[in-house]
Amino acid sequence: xxxxxxxxxxxxxxxxFLLQMSNQHMRVLAFDDNPTCLKLLGGLLRKCQYxxxxxxxxxxxxxxxxxxxxxxxxxxxxxxxxxxMDGYKLLERVGLEMDLPVIMLSGNGDRNLVMKGIxxxxxxxxxxxxxxxxxxNIWQHVxxxxxxxxxxxxxKHNHEKSDQGNEGGDQNEKxxxxxxxxxxxxxENGNENDDPTTKKKPWTVxxxxxxxxxxxxxxxxxxxxDVPKRILDLMNVDGLARENVASHLQVLM
DNA sequence: TAACGAATAT
DNA sequence: AATATTCGTT
Numbered sequence: 438x439x440x441x442x443x444x445x446x447x448x449x450x451x452x453x454f455l456l457q458m459s460n461q462h463m464r465v466l467a468f469d470d471n472p473t474c475l476k477l478l479g480g481l482l483r484k485c486q487y488x489x490x491x492x493x494x495x496x497x498x499x500x501x502x503x504x505x506x507x508x509x510x511x512x513x514x515x516x517x518x519x520x521x522m523d524g525y526k527l528l529e530r531v532g533l534e535m536d537l538p539v540i541m542l543s544g545n546g547d548r549n550l551v552m553k554g555i556x557x558x559x560x561x562x563x564x565x566x567x568x569x570x571x572x573x574n575i576w577q578h579v580x581x582x583x584x585x586x587x588x589x590x591x592x593k594h595n596h597e598k599s600d601q602g603n604e605g606g607d608q609n610e611k612x613x614x615x616x617x618x619x620x621x622x623x624x625e626n627g628n629e630n631d632d633p634t635t636k637k638k639p640w641t642v643x644x645x646x647x648x649x650x651x652x653x654x655x656x657x658x659x660x661x662x663d664v665p666k667r668i669l670d671l672m673n674v675d676g677l678a679r680e681n682v683a684s685h686l687q688v689l690m
Numbered sequence: 691t692a693a694c695g696a697a698t699a700t
Numbered sequence: 701a702a703t704a705t706t707c708g709t710t
Contacts, residue, residue: 641704
């Protein structure tokens with residue numbers, strides 16, 4: 438049965454090809470009602486060389502749009518909070534009506550919320566602020582899903598393994614775990630102090646709290662006038678220099 | 691001159 | 701990896 442061997446080799450080869458090509462042309466629908474978050478996310482996605490489609494319309498609109506062009510996107514990133522629809526409901530409907538991986542996004546790292554997201558069918562859960570490295574890995578979800586559905590349709594009765602989703606997700610899980618810990622530390626320390634050692638240490642630590650002020654400032658300014666000087670003025674943090682904001686901005690945008 | 695932002699340094 | 705500093709441009 439030499440041809441079986443050939444088949445297997447062919448299959449492996451195809452999947453490798455898929456793996457190589459797909460991260461370049463991954464089409465991502467990013468979805469957030471907050472224009473600033475969307476802009477941040479868009480910048481990061483662009484850096485990862487994803488094709489991005491960014492939508493800040495209402496959830497219902499997006500859902501209809503998705504139904505019409507189901508095959509346009511490979512992956513959806515959506516904030517859990519939507520003004521007109523529960524993010525989890527969106528998640529359920531997407532999972533039910535179309536076969537697309539959904540990544541949930543929120544500013545809250547609460548374990549219960551994360552669990553809820555996962556149990557409602559999210560394939561990953563990111564906590565803001567999203568880091569570049571986390572986005573670099575998300576394309577794997579798409580590949581894994583494709584590979585899974587292939588092997589499922591091929592051999593339904595062959596084997597029913599339960600540990601099929603663990604191989605490639607280790608990196609993301611570790612990242613998420615790390616983020617949760619950071620958040621807990623931040624909460625323990627209390628959030629009224631953003632930079633306790635301003636005078637002796639010029640080193641700025643962009644704590645969650647400080648970053649929130651940063652985002653709030655950009656929100657207030659609007660995405661056109663978000664230059665370091667204005668952001669700095671709005672943040673009104675002692676000891677913070679324009680250069681600090683500029684540096685932070687450069688990394689995120 | 692002041693601020694920007696990309697590049698580069700720590 | 702995160703933040704600071706430098707430097708050419710606006």
